[in-house]
Amino acid sequence: MVRGHVFIAQSLDGFIARSDHELDWLEKQPVEGEEHGYGEFVEGMDGIVMGSNTFKQVKNFEIWPYEKPVVVLSQSLPPEAIPDRLADKVRLTRARPFRLMQALKEEGWNNVYVDGGSVIQSFMRADLIREMTVTTVPILLGHGRRLFGALDRDVDLKLEEVHAFPSGLVTTRYTVLPGETSDAD
Numbered sequence: 015m016v017r018g019h020v021f022i023a024q025s026l027d028g029f030i031a032r033s034d035h036e037l038d039w040l041e042k043q044p045v046e047g048e049e050h051g052y053g054e055f056v057e058g059m060d061g062i063v064m065g066s067n068t069f070k071q072v073k074n075f076e077i078w079p080y081e082k083p084v085v086v087l088s089q090s091l092p093p094e095a096i097p098d099r100l101a102d103k104v105r106l107t108r109a110r111p112f113r114l115m116q117a118l119k120e121e122g123w124n125n126v127y128v129d130g131g132s133v134i135q136s137f138m139r140a141d142l143i144r145e146m147t148v149t150t151v152p153i154l155l156g157h158g159r160r161l162f163g164a165l166d167r168d169v170d171l172k173l174e175e176v177h178a179f180p181s182g183l184v185t186t187r188y189t190v191l192p193g194e195t196s197d198a199d
């Protein structure tokens with residue numbers, strides 16, 4: 015099966031965006047000159063699977079930030095939601111996580127960057143995430159879009175690496191130990 019990987023930043027209290035999707039708290043961090051490993055991480059991926067909420071945010075960026083192909087999971091976005099300038103870079107799917115990963119495997123993908131809180135949660139429930147790099151930002155937000163959510167079993171993690179940066183950001187990398195694979199999610 016294709017391996018799912020997470021590379022994401024959260025507040026200390028576990029939020030990846032404010033409720034209105036604002037990332038100002040992340041953007042204001044004094045990280046100039048720090049290398050948090052994103053470039054090397056993304057180099058090892060065959061492509062990116064993201065939730066529609068994350069896509070709605072990144073499609074407004076001045077510069078499209080991905081060189082690898084992007085698959086957007088959405089039950090509601092119409093094809094016109096993909097701007098013409100992104101037509102050869104982004105595709106939409108309504109597939110469930112397990113079926114999507116099977117289809118990507120058939121296309122030759124081995125490692126997928128899984129992005130967006132709700133999508134990470136559903137891939138985690140389906141046991142499709144094998145590695146997670148979480149950068150914790152020294153701030154409490156109190157409200158917002160959560161990185162993690164409800165699970166129907168424990169998920170065991172093995173800590174592989176920790177790095178504390180001068181800015182106060184702390185990067186932790188975990189292997190996610192396999193559980194029961196479910197194709198129901």
Ligand SMILES: NC(=O)c1ccc[n+]([C@@H]2O[C@H](COP(=O)([O-])OP(=O)(O)OC[C@H]3O[C@@H](n4cnc5c(N)ncnc54)[C@H](OP(=O)(O)O)[C@@H]3O)[C@@H](O)[C@H]2O)c1
Nearest residue numbers: 023031035065066067068087088089090130131132133136
């Ligand atoms: N801090 C960071 O590093 C970081 C990283 C990534 C994203 N973000 C931010 O975090 C926020 C993400 O928001 P989010 O957690 O609400 O969204 P998300 O995971 O990006 O998108 C969730 C949406 O995807 C669609 N979807 C389709 N299939 C799904 C499935 N199997 N599981 C889950 N969702 C599925 C659903 O909408 P429809 O089916 O109705 O389209 C769902 O509401 C955004 O503001 C983004 O900018 C932050």
